[in-house]
Amino acid sequence: MPSGQRVVLRHYPQGAMRASNFAIEDQVVLVPGDGEFLVRALYVSVDPMLRLFIDPAPLGGKMPPMPLGTTIPGPAVGEIVQSNHPExxxxxxVEGRFGWQHHAVSNGAGVQRVNPKLGGPENALGIGGLPGFTAYVGLNVAGGVKSGQTFLVSGAAGAVGSAAGALIHARGGRVVGIAGGEAKCRYLVDQIGYDVAVDRHAPDFMEQLAKALPTGADVYFDNVGGPLLASVVPLLARGGLVLICGLMAQYQGDAESGVDHLPDVLRAVMFNSLRFQGFTQVGRDALRPAFEAELAELVASGRMKVAMHIEDGIERLPHAMAGLFDNSVTGKVVVRVGEISR
Structure with a gap:
């Protein structure tokens, strides 16, 4: 059997997550049984929402904690190297929840064949995978992209935000993004298709954002939550929709603990007749064929740009995960841990 390594939970994070919360161990590679196959990982996904599940009291104690020493879960793309599965x-x-390890055994549940029309296999973890599908589902919940609509996207340089912006642009909508840093903002406009991108670190951030939204935003695609949500909702158009996709500002605890932003949000909801809608891609598999068909056409025609940040080596996984919060990068973050054998 082949050898490999895995990344396990060493310590529960106390406050901000650190690379030292993880450890790398040699892996015992299992033999696939009847109806199973062995996958050798090529790319492993690094996702901010994972932060919610590695606390000592996940989701405020609503879930049992992950035992220390457990392999970190999450999506990965890999090549099947042994198979006792007829399909x-x-x-x-293939893409599936194979975890942070070089090898995984699967019975095929939840596993998707990677569509070669979406470009490189790493795209199955980005624009053609969970981030892209999440953005697609969000726009479906919003009723699509209608002529004359303006969308505002927070976390615009992240995996879901860049996918949402690219989809809105490809469908003919106007899209304004919020990102951290001038370089990211330039990238969003020049490469992804954002009409305007505003640096949330700029001293005149709110003035710039108001100028970019002269008639307000019809839809706010929120990946961040936190204080930013309270600041932004007054800039929505009357009857506007707030799509709650993620709450990255709150995954490591509220940076402004003790500050109650709810009154400001409710005031904007009342005065502007706003609607709030949370959503998830879970249970939306019926949309997948249409999603893959649209994405394949957009990628093949060059009308959609792919934003990826790739690091190399399984030892980079803990650092890449901590870096999502300490030093965010543009696009979907994946770590390459293997090469295709053929």
Missing amino acids: FSVGTI
Whole structure:
């Protein structure tokens, strides 16, 4: 059997997450049984929401904690190297929740074959995977992209935010993004298709944002939550929709603990007749064929740009995860841990 490594939870984070919360161990590679196959990982996904599940009291104690020493879960793309499964042959490139490890055994549940029309296999973890599908579902919940609509997207340089902006642009909508840093803002406009991107670190951030939204935003695609939400909702158009996709500002605890922003939000909701809608991609598999067809056409035609940040080596996974919060990068973050054998 092949050898490999895995990343495990060493310590529960206390406050901000650190690379030292994880450890890298040698992996015991299991033999696939009947109806199973062995996957060798190629790319492993790094996702901010994972932060919620590695606390000593996940989701405020609503879930039991992950035992220390457990392999970190999460999506990955890999190549099948052994198979006893009649529907998955050796050499097939697949995506699934294989975790942070070099090898995984699967029975095929929840596993998707990677669509080669979406470009490189790493795209199955980005624009063609969970981030892209989440953005697609959000726009479906919003009723699509209508002529004359303006969308505002927070966390615009992240995996879901960049996918949402690219989809809105490709569908002919006007899209304004919020990101951290001038370089990210330039990238969003020049490469992804944002009409305007505003630096949330700028001293005149709110003035710039108001100027970019002269008639307000019809839809606010929120990936951040926190104080930013309270600041932004007064800039929505009357009858506007707030789509709650993520709450990254709150995954490591509220940076402004003790500050109650709810009155400001409710005031904007009342005065502007706003609507709030949370959503998830769970249970939306019926949309997947249409999603893949649209994405494949957009990528092939060059009308959609792919934003990826790739690091190399399984030892980079803990650092990449901590970096999502300490030193955010543009696009979907993945770590390459293997190469296709053929």
